[in-house]
Amino acid sequence: MITVSPTDFQIHLFHEGTFYKSYQLFGAHIVEEGGTVGTRFCVWAPHAVEVRVVGSFNNWNGEHHRLVKVNEQGVWIIFIPENLEGHLYKYEIVTRNGEVLLKADPYAFYSELRPNTASIIYKLDGYKWNDQEWQRKKKRKQIYNQPMFIYEVHLGTWKKKEDGSFYTYKQIVDELIPYVVEHGFTHIELLPLVEHPLDRSWGYQGTGYYAATSRYGTPHDLMELIDQCHQAGIGVILDWVPGHFCKDEHGLYMFDGEPTYEYINMQDRENFVWGTANFDLGKPEVHSFLISNALFWMDYYHIDGFRVDAVANMLYWPNSEVLHSNPYAISFLKKLNETVFSYDPTILMIAEDSTDWPQVTAPTYEGGLGFNYKWNMGWMNDLLSYMETEMNERKHVHHKVTFSLLYAHSENFILPLSHDEVVHGKKSLLNKMPGDYWQKFAQLRLLYGYLIAHPGKKLLFMGGEFGQFDEWKDLEQLDWVLFDFELHRKMDEYVKELVHFYKKQKALYELDHTPEGFEWIDVNNAEQSIFSFIRRGKKENDFLIVVCNFTNEVYHNYKIGVPLNASYKEVFNSDDVSYGGSGQMNRKTLTAVEKPFHGKPYHVCMTIPPYAVSILRPMRKRGERERNDSKKVRRHATRRGKRE
Template sequence: MSPTDLQLHLFHEGTFYESYHLFGAHLVKRDGRTETRFCVWAPHAKKVRLVGTFNDWNGEEHELTKINDQGVWMIVVPENLEGHLYKYEIITKDGRTLLKADPYAFYAEERPHTASIVYQLDGYKWNDQAWQRKKKRKPIYEQPMFIYEVHFGTWKKKEDGQCYTYAEMADELIPYVVEHGFTHIELLPLVEHPLDRSWGYQGTGYYAATSRYGTPHDLMYFIDRCHQEGIGVILDWVPGHFCKDAHGLYMFDGEPTYEYVNMQDRENIVWGTANFDLGKPEVHSFLISNALFWLQYYHIDGFRVDAVANMLYWPNSDVLHPNPYAISFLKKLNEVVFAFDPNVLMIAEDSTDWPKVTAPTYDGGLGFNYKWNMGWMNDVLTYMETSMHERKHMHHKMTFSLLYAYTENFILPLSHDEVVHGKKSLLNKMPGDYWDKFAQLRLLYGYFMTHPGKKLLFMGGEFGQFDEWKDLEQLDWMLFDFDMHRKMDNYVKSLTHFYKKQKALYECDHDPDGFEWIDVNNAEQSIFSFIRRGKKEEDTLIIVCNFTNVTYHDYKVGVPLLTSYREVFNSDDVTYGGTGHINKKLLAAREQPYHGKPYHIEMTIPPYAITILRPTRKREGKGNHGTKKVRRYATRGGARE
C-alpha cells in the first residue's frame, strides 16, 4: 500500500522509470474492498489536501501525510473513487492556497475545466499482436517509411463543427491513410492541454490523453486499429517545456518544482512557457517514466521529441552554451527507451548541427535513431519559392544536403511548421500560374520521395491545400470538387505506392552507396540527375528532375549500365495534370561516355517534372536455329556475359 524505500530512493535518484505505478490516483485492494490511493511530489509544500466531488471540494478531512523529507505525500481514501473529479489543495510555505491538477493523472476534465479524474487504464484488450511481431522482424532502417503528420482536431470535423472522437476517427482517418499508402501516422501532442491553439505543445497533463476526443480507452482503440491495418503511430512529445496555467506544473507547490530555480534558465520567453529542470532527478523520473508509460499502456511506436535544440542549449542567450543537464537527460532517456523496446522510433526535432544526434550513446551520440532534416527542408523550400529564372543562382540549395545526408539517420519533413502563421501552403509557395504551381508541387514531392531519407508530410499536402493550415478549422475537403486537386491526390497515392515498391528508394537510405550524382552541375538549365540503388543491382533507378518549364527532346543523360531503360514514373503524365511529355519507348544505352558514366541515353525531359527510369533486364532467349542466345548487359565495373 505504502511506497517502498526502494521506490522512493529510485524516484529521488532519477531512475524510477515506472513512477506512474506509485504517483497519481490508483485503485488498490485491501481486506477485500477497493480503496483509492493518492500520491504526489510537492517538496516545498506546507500542507497538501485532497479535494474533489467526493468531499464537496473541502479537503479538511482528506489531508495527505508527508512520508519522507524529500516531499512525497500520500493518502488512502477507503472508497472506490473511480470517475470522481479531484485536485490537490496545496498550502505553500508563505500561506497561499493552490489548486493543482495531478501531474500523474491518467484522465482529466474536458477543457475549459481543469480537474483530474480517477481513471483505471487496465481493461483494454489489444489485438495488435501481428503488428508487434512484424516490427521485430523488419527493423525500419531498411524499410519504407512515409509519415502522415496529423493534428487530430482539425483533420476533419463533423457538420456541426464538433471534433471526431478517437473511436470515430478510426473509421475516418485510418482507411484514408491506408489508401494513400502512408506507413505511419504522427499525431501532434495528445497530452492534456488547456489551449486548442497550442496544438498540444503546451501541456498540463503528461499522463492524460486529452479528453477533447474521448477516453484513454478510446485512444487505445484508435491506435489498436491503426496497428491492425499495418500503420505505426508516432506521438509528438514535449519533454523540454510546459505551460504556465495555474492548475498545471508551474510553481507546483509555490516554488520551482518541475522547472529551473534560476529565472534566466526557467523562462522560455519565445513560447511563454517554463523549461523543465533537466538537472533534477525527480524530473528525470517523471519524464522518462512518461515515455515508457505511453509505450506500455498505449502501444505507441515512437516519439518525435519536440524542440531538442531548445534543450541542448541554455535559453535566453545570444551565445550557444550547451546545457549539460539536457545532454545527460537525452542520453539517459534514449538508453532507457531502447532497453525497454529496441524497435521504438526516437526522432529528434533538432535544427542545430549538433554532432551524432542519431549515434549510440556508447559512441558519444545522443542516442536517437532518427532526426528531422531541417536543413534539407529549409533549403529545398527556399529553392522552390525562387522563380524559375533565378533558380540557377540557388543551385547549391538542392545539392548541399547530399554533403551531410549520411551523417545522421534523417527524416525529410514537410511539416506543419512550414504551412502555418503566414508561411503559405506548400502549393501556394510554388511560383507561377495555376498550372505551374501544381506541376512544381508534383516535382517537389517527387524529389522529396527520391532523396535519401525517410519521409514526412503534413495533412492536406497530399491534395494540394491552397490555404495554409487553419488551426481551428478542418482541412479544405471541398477542394476535391476541383479536377487539379483530385489529380494531385491521385498523384501522391501513385507516388507513395511506387516508393514502397522500389527498394532503391529506401533500402540504402543510410548507406552512401545508395546514392550517386549523374549530373550535379547543370545550374543553367536547373536539371538534376542521379542514381538511387538498393542492395541488388537490378533495383537501380535513374532519376531526372527538371526545375524549369522548358521541355527538352533527345536530352543526353549518362547511365551506368549498357542496357535499355524503361520509364517507370513521370510526374508530367496527363493523369496527374501534366502535359504528357513521357518516354513511351525503351531508351537504349549507347556506348559513349557522358556525365562521367560509361554510357548514355537520349530522352525527353518534361517541364517542371521528375522522370524515373529503370534499367531493363534481358532474358535468355533462343536464336533462329534454336541455339541459346545470351544478352550482354553491364555492371558498375563494365560489361559481362
C-alpha cells in the same frame, strides 16, 4: 492490484532519477489494503507545508483528507478506503508563504473536458488489445532499410463533423485509417495528445503529460484508435514535448508555490518566445517523471515512436545571445534513449533538432545522443527556399538543392514537409510554388517526386497530399471541398501513386543511410536547373535513374549518363496527363549508347518534361520480363474475376 504503501526502494529510485515506472506509484490508483478496496493518492510537492486532496467525493473540502508527508524530499500520500473511480479531484497545496493552490494531478490518467481542469480518477487497465500480429511483425523488421512515409496529423482539424464539433478517437477510426491505408502511408504522427488547454493550438503546451486529451474521448477510446491503426498495418508516432510545459495555473508551473519541475533560475526557467517554462533537466525527480512518461505511452498505448519536439531548446541554454550547451539536457537525452531502447529496441526516437549538433542519431556508447532518427531541417529549409525562388533565378541558388547531399548520411534523417512550414504567413506548400495555377501544381508534384528520391525517410503534413491552398487553420478542418476541383483530385491521385511507387522500389529506401545508396550523375547543371542522380538498392544492378527539371522548359533527346549497358524504361513521370501534367513522357524503351557521358560509360537520350521528375529503371532480361508480365496478366485476371 497495486499495494497502498510505496516501498523504500521506489522512493529511493524516484529521487535518484531512475524510477521509470513512477506512474505506478504517483497519481490516483484504485488499490487494496487488508481486503479493503480504496483509492491511493500520491504526489511530489517538496516545498509544500500541507497537501490535501479535494474533489467531487468530498464536496471539494479536504479538511479530512490531508496527505501524509512520507519523507523530507516531499513525497505525500493518502489512502481513502473508497473506490473513487470516475470522481473529479485536485490537490490543495499550502505553500510556504501561506498561499493555497489548486493543482491538477501531474500523473493523472484522465482530465475534465476543457475549459474545466480537474483530474479524473480512471483505471487504464481493461482494454483488450488485438495488435499482436503488428507487434510480431515490428520485431522482425529492420527499420533502416524499410520504407517509411509518415502522415502528420492534427486530429482536431483533419476533419470535423457537419456541426463543427470534433470527431472522437473512436469515430475518427472509420475516417482516418482507410484514408491513410489508401494513400500508402506507413505511419501516422499525431500532434501532441497530452492534455492541453487550448483547442486552437497544436497541443505543444501540455498540462497533463499522462492524460490523453479528453477533447476527443476517453483513454480507452485512444487505445482503440491506435489498436485499429496497428491492425491496418499503420505505425503510430506521438509528438512529445519533454523540454517545456504550459504555465496555466492548474498545471505543473510553480507546482507547490516554488520551482518544482522547472529551473530555479528565471533565466533558465522562462521560455519567453513560447510563454512556457523549461523542465529542470538536472533534477532527478524530473528524469523519473519524463522518462516514465515515455514508457507509459509505450506500455499503455502501444505507441511505436516519439517525435521529440524542440531538441535545440534543450541542448542549449535559452535566453542567451551565445550558444552554451546544457550538460543536464545532454545527460537526460542520452538516459532517455538508453532507457526506451532497453525497453523496446523497435521504438522510433526522432529528434526535431534544428542545430548541427553532431551524432544525434549515433548510439550513446559511441558518444552520440542515442536517437535513431533526426528531422533534416536543413534540407527542408533549403529546398523550400529554392522552390520559392522564381524559375529564372534558381540557377543562382543551385547549391540549395545540392548542399544536403554533403551531409545526407551524417545522421539517420527524416525529410519533413511538416506543420511548421504551413503557418504564420509561410503559405501552404502549393502556394509557395511560383508561377501560374498549372505551374504551382506541376512544381508541387516535382517537390514530392524529389522528396521520395532523396535519401532519408519521409514526412508530409495533412492536406499536402491534395494541394491545400490555404495555410493550416486552427478552427477549421482541411479544405475537403477542393476535391471538387480537377487538379486537386489529380494531385491526390498522384500522391497515392507516388507513395505506393516509393514503397515498391527498394532502391529508394534500402540504402537511405549509407553513401552507397546515392550517386550524382550531373550535379553542376545550374544553367538549366536540371539534376540527375542514381539511387541504389542492396542487390547489384538494382538502381533507378532520377532526373529532376526545376524549369518549365522541355528538352528532347537530352543525354543522361548511365552506368549500365541496358535498355531503360521510364517507370515514373510526374508530368503524366493523369496527374495534371502536360504529357511529355518517355513511352518507348530507351537504349543505352556505348559512349561515355556525365562520367558514366554509357548514356541514353530522353525527353525531359517541364517542372517534373522522371525516373528510369534498367529493364530485366527478356525471359524474366515475359515471366513477370505473364504473372501480372494472371493476377489482373484474378482480380477481375473476383470483382465480377
